[in-house]
Amino acid sequence: MTSALIRPPVDLELIFPAFNEERRLPSTIEATVDHLSERSWASAIVVVDNDSADGTHDVVERFAHAPVPVYAIGCSDRGKGAAVRRGISTSSARYVGFADADCATPIETLDPVMALLAEGHAAVIASRRAPGASYEIEQSALRRCGGWVFRRLARMSLPDIADTQCGFKFFDGPLIREVVDGCQVDGFAFDVEILARFARHGHRVTEVPVAWCDVPGSTFSARRDGLRSMADLIRISIAR
Template sequence: MVFELTRPPVDLELIVPAFNEERRLPSTLRVTIDYLAARPWSSAVVVVDNDSADGTHDVVRRFADSPVRVHMIGCSDHGKGAAVRRGIATSSARYVGFADADSATPIETLDRVMALLDQGHRVVIASRRAPGARYEVEQSALRRCGGWMFRRLARLTVPDVADTQCGFKVFDGPLVREVLPDCRIDGFAFDVEILASVVRRGHRVTEVPVAWSDVPESTFSARRDGLRSMADLIRLSLSR
């Protein structure tokens, strides 16, 4: 594990935002590192500790001798969006993406994502709504209802993106760092804001189908985060 804010450039840097993820993070890091170590591109994993109060810090320390470099940086501003922006802003990678700490999206999705990026696509995201996608483990009825409402509001801002909230997205590095100053949302609607900023610059978002699994113990709270996210989406749609 490397505690450096300034990191050497690589082909791909994968950001993992983490808030109290000591239980789910170990398996995610092991699977991710094993996968990346077998790929031809240079890569690194960046865990952004979003002011965790558990042993997240100690978990990352165990990967100090990993064949793929694992960096850890902090983010005192609360919220997944704040953590992801912190990782992007400090990256110099050719491609930079982020993935959730729960491994809901198979890391093997990167095979297709990287191929598309190398072909010239600037933004490639995992999608549970693209043709060929499927749910390995379905969400609860409450989460499905909330997701339906979120999608309806998100399409007011990015109408051509079917699934803005699958937590697995990879960007052309210079492009996403260019749009970052336009982004302010710290909560779970931050994805929509970044995608909208990219689309406004004339770039297309490419969606790839995934076999996605709902994972228990999500840090998302429908009561705490749901209303805030909806309000952020409404503000985004009004600012278009």
């Protein structure tokens, strides 16, 4: 494991924002290293430790001799959005993206994503609602209701995007670094802010279908984070 804010340029950097993920992160990093090591792209993994109180940082140290470089950087500003921005802003990779530490989106999804980026697509995101997608999910009635309201509000900014919240998004590196420079949302609505700013810059966002499975252990709380996220969505929709 190497700790670095300045990293050698590669074709792809994959960012994992992580807050207290010592339980779920090891298998995710292992699967990602296995996949990337068999691909022709020069790749690196960046774990952004979002001020974790557990052994998240120690988990990364297990991969010191992995065939794909695994870096760890810190982010003292709380929130998934802050952690993702930290990873992107310190990257010099040709393509850069982020995925959730729970590996709910199969890492194999990266293959069609990278093919589209190589063809010139500016942003390619996994979608649980695109034609051909499938997902298994168990959610409370409160969370299902909150999700419906969230999607309605997100469509004010992104009417053509079916799924803004699947945690598997990849971008042209120089373009996304320019976009995140002006982003401010630290919470769970940060995906919408990034995609909305991307669209406002005139860049197309491409969705690819994904076979997605909910994994227990999410840090999202419908009660704690729901109202804040919806307030953020309203602010994003009026920011022109």
